[in-house]
Amino acid sequence: MADRATEDFLTHRNLLFTVAYELLGSAADAEDVLQETWLRWAGVDLDQVRDHRAYLVRITTRQALTRLRTLGRRKESYVGSWLPEPLLTAPDVADDVALAESVSMAMLLVLETLAPTERAVFVLREVFDVGYDEIAGTVEKSPATVRQIAHRARAHVAARRPRRTVSPAETRDALDAFRRAVETGDLRSLLAVLAADVVLVGDGGGIKQAIPRPVAGADKVARLVTGGWSRVAAVASMEPTEVNGCPALVVRFDGELDTVMAVRLDDDGRITGLYAVRNPEKLSHMSRETTLSRHATMPG
Numbered sequence: 001m002a003d004r005a006t007e008d009f010l011t012h013r014n015l016l017f018t019v020a021y022e023l024l025g026s027a028a029d030a031e032d033v034l035q036e037t038w039l040r041w042a043g044v045d046l047d048q049v050r051d052h053r054a055y056l057v058r059i060t061t062r063q064a065l066t067r068l069r070t071l072g073r074r075k076e077s078y079v080g081s082w083l084p085e086p087l088l089t090a091p092d093v094a095d096d097v098a099l100a101e102s103v104s105m106a107m108l109l110v111l112e113t114l115a116p117t118e119r120a121v122f123v124l125r126e127v128f129d130v131g132y133d134e135i136a137g138t139v140e141k142s143p144a145t146v147r148q149i150a151h152r153a154r155a156h157v158a159a160r161r162p163r164r165t166v167s168p169a170e171t172r173d174a175l176d177a178f179r180r181a182v183e184t185g186d187l188r189s190l191l192a193v194l195a196a197d198v199v200l201v202g203d204g205g206g207i208k209q210a211i212p213r214p215v216a217g218a219d220k221v222a223r224l225v226t227g228g229w230s231r232v233a234a235v236a237s238m239e240p241t242e243v244n245g246c247p248a249l250v251v252r253f254d255g256e257l258d259t260v261m262a263v264r265l266d267d268d269g270r271i272t273g274l275y276a277v278r279n280p281e282k283l284s285h286m287s288r289e290t291t292l293s294r295h296a297t298m299p300g
C-alpha cells in the first residue's frame with residue numbers, strides 16, 4: 001500500500017506543487033505544503049478514495065490555505081515590498097498558455113489582491129478546471145456559494161489583468177529593447193519601451209538594498225534604472241532567461257546571481273510593470289528548472 005501511495009503522490013507531485021505555488025507565490029512554502037500533503041496522504045486508506053487526483057488536490061489546497069493565512073501575517077512585517085518567489089522554468093511551460101499566464105509574476109500579484117478563499121476558488125476553477133462541487137468540498141462552502149465566489153473573483157481578476165495575453169515573442173522583444181537601452185544609457189530608447197504609468201517594484205527583503213516602495217512614472221523609472229546601472233556596469237551583466245513561464249532577465253554581479261527582473265506588458269507592447277527580486281532567500285529556485293504542470297505526469 002505504501003508503494004501505491006508513493007506512486008500516486010509522485011504522479012501528481014508537479015501538479016500539486018503548481019497548485020500550492022499559485023496559492024502562495026512562494027516555492028519554499030509550496031514545498032512545505034507538499035511535505036504536509038504527503039504525510040496526510042500516507043495515512044489514507046486508498047481503497048476508500050474514488051478519485052486520487054481530486055483527493056490530493058483537496059489536501060494540498062487545504063494545507064496551502066492554512067499557510068496562506070500565516071503568510072499574510074508574515075507579509076505585514078516584511079521589510080519593503082513583497083514580490084512572489086521567481087522560478088526558473090523550462091521553455092515548454094510557455095507552450096501551455098493558460099499555465100504560463102497563471103504563474104506569471106504579474107498574475108501572481110493580481111492573485112495577491114484576492115482573499116484566501118477567493119484565490120483558492122479562482123485558481124482551482126480557472127486554472128485547473130476543478131468542478132464546483134469538488135471545490136465546495138475543499139473550501140467547505142456550498143456549491144452555490146462557490147459559484148458566487150468564483151464569479152466575484154473572475155470579475156476582480158479581469159479588472160486587474162492585461163486585456164489580452166502577450167506572446168513570449170513580444171515580451172522577449174520588449175526585454176531586449178529594455179536591456180539595450182539600460183546598458184547603453186539611452187534614455188530616449190528606454191522611455192520608448194516603458195508605458196507612461198510604468199511601476200517599478202523592488203524586493204530585497206531587508207537583506208539586499210532595494211527601493212523601499214514602488215516607483216511610478218516612465219521618467220522616474222528610466223532615470224532610476226539607468227543611474228543604478230551606470231554605477232555597477234563594470235561588474236554587472238544582464239542576461240535573458242525564462243522565469244515563471246515567461247521571458248525575463250537575470251542580473252549578475254561578478255558572475256553571481258543578484259537580481260531577477262520580470263515584467264508586465266500592456267496591450268501595445270510597452271512595459272507597465274518591472275518586478276526586481278533581490279532577496280537572496282527568494283532566489284534559490286533559480287539554480288535549477290522547476291517543473292510546473294496542470295496535469296498528472298508519470299514518475300520517470
